[in-house]
Amino acid sequence: MAHPQEKRDLLRRKYVFDNQPLELAATFVGIPLATARSWKYAAKEQGDDWDKARSAYLLAGGGLEEIGQMMLAAFIVQYQDTMERLQNDTELDAVERVKLLSSLSDSFAKNISTNKKLMPEASELATAMKLLDMQLTWVQKNQPKNLQAFIDMLEPFGKFIETEFKS
Numbered sequence: 632m633a634h635p636q637e638k639r640d641l642l643r644r645k646y647v648f649d650n651q652p653l654e655l656a657a658t659f660v661g662i663p664l665a666t667a668r669s670w671k672y673a674a675k676e677q678g679d680d681w682d683k684a685r686s687a688y689l690l691a692g693g694g695l696e697e698i699g700q701m702m703l704a705a706f707i708v709q710y711q712d713t714m715e716r717l718q719n720d721t722e723l724d725a726v727e728r729v730k731l732l733s734s735l736s737d738s739f740a741k742n743i744s745t746n747k748k749l750m751p752e753a754s755e756l757a758t759a760m761k762l763l764d765m766q767l768t769w770v771q772k773n774q775p776k777n778l779q780a781f782i783d784m785l786e787p788f789g790k791f792i793e794t795e796f797k798s
Contacts, residue, residue, distance in 0.1 A: 634662060639670050640786050646671070647685045647789075684793050688760045706742045710735065759792045 638660050645656035657667035671681050713735055717728060763785060770781045 634666070638662060639674075642667055642670060643674070643679075643681060644786060647681055647688055650685065650688075678794055679790055680793075684760075684789070687793075688764075703742065706739070710739060760789070763789060763792070 642660045645651045657664045
């Protein structure tokens with residue numbers, strides 16, 4: 632039995648944007664799990680990776696960003712403590728002090744670099760997805776009569792954005 636495109640789009644929306652397990656999304660749409668898996672696989676073959684889109688959308692929500700912020704905060708506490716110890720240690724000669732400062736500086740640079748990779752701001756796709764989510768919220772609040780038209784455009788435009796930001 633052929634299903635309308637709207638069902639495929641709804642399944643994708645439930646899986647990607649609502650973060651529902653594929654099984655639950657399939658039940659909601661009213662299709663067998665095997666069909667849902669088939670659609671997901673076919674979409675990936677055509678360049679629409681639902682898992683990648685879902686991850687980007689989740690990243691835009693802030694989970695990984697919060698972890699990155701906590702890691703950076705913990706590192707800065709250690710950095711400050713180490714700097715104080717280096718400044719107060721009268722036993723260290725100049726060469727050893729320079730080596731330790733160089734190592735600390737290198738650790739700081741690596742931590743910042745890693746943290747940028749964890750932040751959604753570092754991911755253009757995640758940022759684009761966050762912007763779409765913000766726009767949806769704005770339309771819901773300020774232009775409710777245009778909400779259905781916006782939602783109708785959001786799905787194909789979201790797919791377009793994903794193809795533009797493929798790595």
